[in-house]
Amino acid sequence: MVNTSKKPRFRFAPSPTGYLHVGGARTALYNYLLARQLGGDFILRIEDTDLERSTPESIQAILDSMKWLKMEWDEGPYFQTKRFDLYNQYIDQLIKEKKAYPCFCTSQELEAKRALAQKEKRKPMYDRTCYKLSTSDVEKKISSGEKHCIRFHSHDEGSIIINDLVKGRVEIAEKELDDLIIRRTDGSPTYNFTVVIDDMTMGITHVIRGDDHLNNTPRQMQLYQAFGATPPQFAHLPLILGTDKKRLSKRHGATSVMAYYEMGYLPDALINYLARIGWAYKDQEVFTRQDLIEKFSIESVSKAAGVFNPEKLLWLNGLYIRESKPEDLAKLLPHYLEKRGIISNDTSLFVELVKISQEKSKTLEEMADLVDFAFKETRPDEALQNKFLGKENKPHLKLVYDRLEKLENFDIAGITNVFTTLVQETGLKLGQIAQPVRVALSGKNISPGIYEIIRILGKKTCLARISKYLE
Known part of the structure; x- marks a missing residue:
């Protein structure tokens, strides 16, 4: 809990x-x-x-x-880069309390130790060569400017127990943990040290993080113990x-x-x-x-x-x-239109466009694709032109053009009446009449409702776009 x-x-x-x-x-x-x-x-x-x-x-x-x-x-x-002084204070405290020590081993020496351990089928762990140095030897090496890191002195007995809120009880023997480097030779503190100091000084009570950090946790628990601090509750996802x-x-x-x-x-x-x-x-x-x-x-x-x-x-x-309010989506839509080179501050138009495209859109990118007809004319690709704007469809387009040109009440009711009347008079299906108009006006075969497109574009723009396919 x-x-x-x-x-x-x-x-x-x-x-x-x-x-x-x-x-x-x-x-x-x-x-x-x-x-x-x-x-x-x-x-x-x-x-x-x-x-x-x-x-x-x-x-x-x-x-x-x-x-x-x-x-x-x-x-x-x-x-963390602004907290180095704080980290060094705590490192100095551990050194003073003999819980950390300088290590002068070079990378070549450490690699040789690792190779030997592998050859002897031992777990590669630091052998504490520098922990065994006398105080005078350490002082001489430091005063001569010899490069060194700082290692935390791990325990050889006991176990670290983590009651993880997700993983449950995790236990590891302390003898499996070697002496962790807490400050590098360049003077920078290491992750496992800084995270403990940060969580400790910031009063963090719960650490929820990915389970790729679980292997770090026993080492961090040792550091909490060294400072006499209560560790946070851990949960590894x-x-x-x-x-x-x-x-x-x-x-x-x-x-x-x-x-x-x-x-x-x-x-x-x-x-x-x-x-x-x-x-x-x-x-x-x-x-x-x-x-x-x-x-x-x-x-x-x-x-x-x-x-x-x-x-x-x-x-x-x-x-x-x-399920979103059109007014809320209308505030977000301009960003996606701007990516298409469309700049507008017509808030009321954005709301209208959202309302007619909301049901067909899974993303705002899709919505922008559906409604860009209101701002720019898109020429349909060759396949769409051949399918919907060829010779056989021109008579249908001409019928719609003529009716829209004469239409006085250019609202949804009037526009709807144009199409229903044409369906009745010609015996054609609505799709046979509406789809060519859709492609001519939007450049696409998927769009908001054709009546809404016509209403939003207005008579002048609709007639201008349709006329290009009547020539």
Whole structure:
């Protein structure tokens, strides 16, 4: 059970070495939901100690993704690179308490030790050569400027026990853990050390993260013990797999959060879908954000890996689009039209366009494709022209042109009457008359309703577009 004896504090701590992956977004979401459910704090921390791979662009991508998903953080973002002085204070404390020591072994010497261990069929572990150095030898080496890292002195007896909220009880003998490097020869602290100091000093009560971090946890538990600190409760989430049951990667499609924004997905749909990967509440599929805050439980997260199914996400996004208020979608649509070179600030027109395309759109990209006819004329491709705008269809187009030209009340009722009357008079099916008009006006054979297209375009534009195929 989640311990709530003091105010819960959760954190999301991504490394800015690339975009925010959907797996990372799910981790952030579970932390966010529990923080809101339990009246706790949600902290954003950027773990940017990998100076070679961390980039400002990646940091911005993480912040943009969090904001788009509307996962507001209560504190931060904190940056590890701005906390080096703090880390060094704690490293110095461990050295003073004889819980850490300088190691002067070169990479060549360490490699030789590893090779020997493998040859002798021993587990490759540091043999504590430098731990055995006398104080005077250590001082001489340091004063001479000899390069060294700092290692944490591990215990040889006892066990580390982790009561994981997802995995259950995990136990490892401390003799299996060698002396962890906590500061590199270049003076930079290592991940396993900084994360403990951050969580400890920030008062983090719960650490929910991917199970690729589970192997790090026993080492981190040792550090908590060394500082006499109470460790947080841990929950390690299983991986997200592709539909082929292999680790989710680009070969399965988009994995970046912001890629889904550009593809026209709604943040609440993605949030809903990510929450359900590896977690369930009865048979419910669709959740509002408030539903998730109220019903989510970390104990109900499956121990097995979840599968990311793009088709199911697409279905869910379509549902969210159909159920959204047209006025809300109208505020989002311009971005996708701008990608097509369409700039407009006609808010009332956007609302109308959403209303006539909402039922047919699974994404805002699809919606933009359906409604761009209102802003630009698209010439149909050769196949569509041959099928719908050839000689045999010109008489039908001419009939519609003539009726629309004479139509005084250019509203839905009047436009509908034009087509129903032509169907009755000619004996043709509605599709035989309407589809050529649709292609002539929109350049596509899939679009919103033909009557709505004609009404929105207006008489002048409709006649101008149709006339080009009557020549």
